[in-house]
Amino acid sequence: MKKKVMDLLCCPVCKGPLVLHVDSEEKGEILSGSLSCSHCKVRYAITEGIPDLLPHESA
Amino acid sequence: MKDEDVKRAVKRHYTQAATKGTCCCGGAKDEDISKALGYVEKDISAFPEANLGLGCGNPIALGRIREGDVVLDLGSGAGLDCFLAARKVGTTGHVIGVDMTEAMIEKARKNAATYGFKHVEFRLGDIGQLPVDNASVDVIISNCVINLAPDKKAVFADAYRVLKHKGRMFISDIVLLKELTSEQRNDVDLITGCVSGAMLRDEYLNLIKDAGFAVTILAENTAISKQQYQSIPLESLTVEATKP
Numbered sequence: 001m002k003k004k005v006m007d008l009l010c011c012p013v014c015k016g017p018l019v020l021h022v023d024s025e026e027k028g029e030i031l032s033g034s035l036s037c038s039h040c041k042v043r044y045a046i047t048e049g050i051p052d053l054l055p056h057e058s059a
Numbered sequence: 060m061k062d063e064d065v066k067r068a069v070k071r072h073y074t075q076a077a078t079k080g081t082c083c084c085g086g087a088k089d090e091d092i093s094k095a096l097g098y099v100e101k102d103i104s105a106f107p108e109a110n111l112g113l114g115c116g117n118p119i120a121l122g123r124i125r126e127g128d129v130v131l132d133l134g135s136g137a138g139l140d141c142f143l144a145a146r147k148v149g150t151t152g153h154v155i156g157v158d159m160t161e162a163m164i165e166k167a168r169k170n171a172a173t174y175g176f177k178h179v180e181f182r183l184g185d186i187g188q189l190p191v192d193n194a195s196v197d198v199i200i201s202n203c204v205i206n207l208a209p210d211k212k213a214v215f216a217d218a219y220r221v222l223k224h225k226g227r228m229f230i231s232d233i234v235l236l237k238e239l240t241s242e243q244r245n246d247v248d249l250i251t252g253c254v255s256g257a258m259l260r261d262e263y264l265n266l267i268k269d270a271g272f273a274v275t276i277l278a279e280n281t282a283i284s285k286q287q288y289q290s291i292p293l294e295s296l297t298v299e300a301t302k303p
Contacts, residue, residue, distance in 0.1 A: 008155065012190040032258055050164055052183040053190035
């Protein structure tokens with residue numbers, strides 16, 4: 001995913017903002033890392049460039 | 060069947076569709092299905108890997124998508140409609156595909172790389188709980204997906220939330236013209252095949268209106284019942300829903 005789409009993203013559960021943590025990046029594309037919601041205390045993984053923003057079942 | 064069991068069955072079926080190329084449509088060729096639904100030859104031949112023949116209409120052809128728009132595809136599958144939308148929005152616009160099936164998202168992302176689209180993004184998500192910010196999207200598209208969602212009211216409410224003022228939603232979906240039997244309602248193959256999760260036509264239209272949208276019917280295709288659905292009384296409906 002690209003950094004510039006961050007402002008389109010939100011937590012699927014509380015709709016609050018997400019904080020991006022980058023582990024690896026290539027040409028402006030985030031390949032791995034996470035998006036966390038401070039309100040729900042949940043981290044959504046970014047793996048192979050794909051953010052997994054499915055609501056966590058326990059959430 | 061419980062909502063979670065429906066979602067699991069749908070994921071299983073569409074993981075297979077992504078990896079093995081099976082479809083819900085009785086063995087007809089993907090290209091032939093897509094042509095019957097209003098896709099033109101040059102569109103489907105431009106993105107063969109992205110066309111799995113899983114749609115039931117062509118919301119892109121009927122939808123007004125402008126250069127610079129942010130477009131969101133609910134249930135983006137292998138990405139065909141996202142790529143067609145991407146050509147319309149140009150590089151000043153952006154297209155986001157959301158799908159809950161990992162194998163589809165992986166396939167779509169590979170396809171985007173193959174076809175060289177830098178302004179198309181895919182993410183795993185639930186269309187009833189979108190990971191998309193309020194009032195951030197110009198156009199929502201969705202092709203034959205919402206019938207699979209157990210909570211359609213949540214889908215339309217969330218679509219309304221993410222659309223900007225005057226935002227447009229273009230949906231093609233299967234709707235029923237007569238109530239199904241209880242056996243049909245609980246048939247897993249009919250659920251994943253876009254039949255048993257479908258609502259009655261008028262109830263479906265009312266649900267979109269109840270979410271706050273102004274609704275215009277763009278197309279209704281009853282021939283699809285015979286062509287792909289063993290004459291079960293249903294049709295493919297394409298609507299435009301505007302956020303006032």
